[in-house]
Amino acid sequence: MKSNFDKKLTRICVLGGTGFVGEQVVRQLSLQNYQVRMVVRRAERFRHINLLPGVKLVALTEGYDEAFFKTCFKDVDVIINLFADQTCQTESIADDQLVELTQLIKQVAEQSKIKRVIQLSQIGANASQAANPWLKQLGESDAITHNMASISTTIMRAGLLIGANDYTSALYAKQLGRGGLAMIPNAEKQVQPLWVNDFAKALVSSINNSALHNARLEVVGEERMTVMELAEWVKTLMDLDKAMLLPMCQLNAKFMLLLGPLAPFRTVSATQQKILAQDLISEQDFVAHFGFEPVSLEYALSSFVANHPVKYRYDYFRQLAGRNQADFK
Secondary structure: OOOOOOOOOOEEEEEOOOOHHHHHHHHHHHHOOOEEEEEEOOHHHHHHHHOOOOEEEEEOOOOOOHHHHHHHHOOOOEEEEOOOOOOOOOOOOOHHHHHHHHHHHHHHHHHOOOOEEEEEEEOOOOOOOOOOHHHHHHHHHHHHHHOOOOOEEEEEEEOOEEOOOOOOHHHHHHHHHHOOEEEEEOOOOEEOOEEHHHHHHHHHHOOOOHHHOOEEEEEOOOOOEEHHHHHHHHHHHOOOOOOEEEEEOHHHHHHHHHHHHHOOOOOOOHHHHHHOOOOEOOOOOHHHHHOOOOOOHHHHHHOOOOOOOHHHHHHHHHHHOOOOHHHHO
16 A cells, blocks of 8 residues: 655654653654654653653543543544653553554554554564564564554664663663673674664654655664674773673573662663564665664764763764764864
C-alpha cells in the first residue's frame, strides 16, 4: 500500500515519550514546528518538556484504555509509539502489556482515521523468537502495527543508541570517573552505535517522507565494533590511559543488578541486559533511508563523556549546527 497525502502532516501524538529516546524525539518535533500531544503519567516531572514550543502534555490519570486513546487521538494526524523505550521506569509500561496496548492502539487509530503511525522497535524483533520473550513481544507488536488498515506505518528497529544518560557508554563513563577500573557486560556483542539525536532526527524526517511509508527499517550507525571497543572509545575520550576495562560475565552482571546502588561496578542495567541479548548490527544504509549522515562516534561520545580541549568543543558544536569546519579556516 502506498500513501500520498495532499498536505504535510503536522499534528502528532507521542506515546511512551518520557524515556531516553522519547525526549529527543519530542525536542526534534518541537524544533521542526510540529504540534505535539505527549502522554505522561506525572506531568509535574516533565515541566521542562511542557516549555518546548508546540508541545502539550496530557496526563494519564488512570490506565490506558479505549476512552483515553480516543481522547489522545482526536484531531491528530500521526501517532508515534515509543512504548518500546522503557528507560524511564516510573513511566514505562510492563513488558507483558506491550502487545495488548499495541492492539488497542490499532483499534482506536483505525476508528479515529489516523493517517500515519511510526513505531519504535529493535533489531531482532521477531514474533517467532520463542527463546527471547522481549524480541517476541516486539515482533508481535510490529506485526500488529504493520497490518493497520488504511494507515501508513513505519517500524523503526533501532540498534544501540548512545547519548547522555544512555544505558551503555554513559554508565561506563560514570564508573571510570569513580575509579580506574570498569567491568563491561556483553563485551563481545557486535554493535553499530548511533547518536540518539540522529535517531530522533531520522524518525521525525520519516513522518512526511512517502518513500518510508509502510517500511520496516533497521536504524544503526556506520561504525561496527564490539561493546568492549565502545568502552575503549569512552576511556580514550576521557583521557584515562591507565584505566582498565575487563569483560563481565553474565553471572556477575545479574549479581550487580541485584546489588543495585551497592554494586561495586555500576556498568550494567536491566534495559541494557534486555537490549544487548544479541548483536545489534545491520546491512541497511542510514544515509540511503534518511538523506543525511549521522555524526561520527567520536563526535557523539564527545557530547557527554570527553575531556577534550575548547577548540574541539567548538568543532563539535559547529557540526551540530550544520557548519563545515573548513568555513572557519
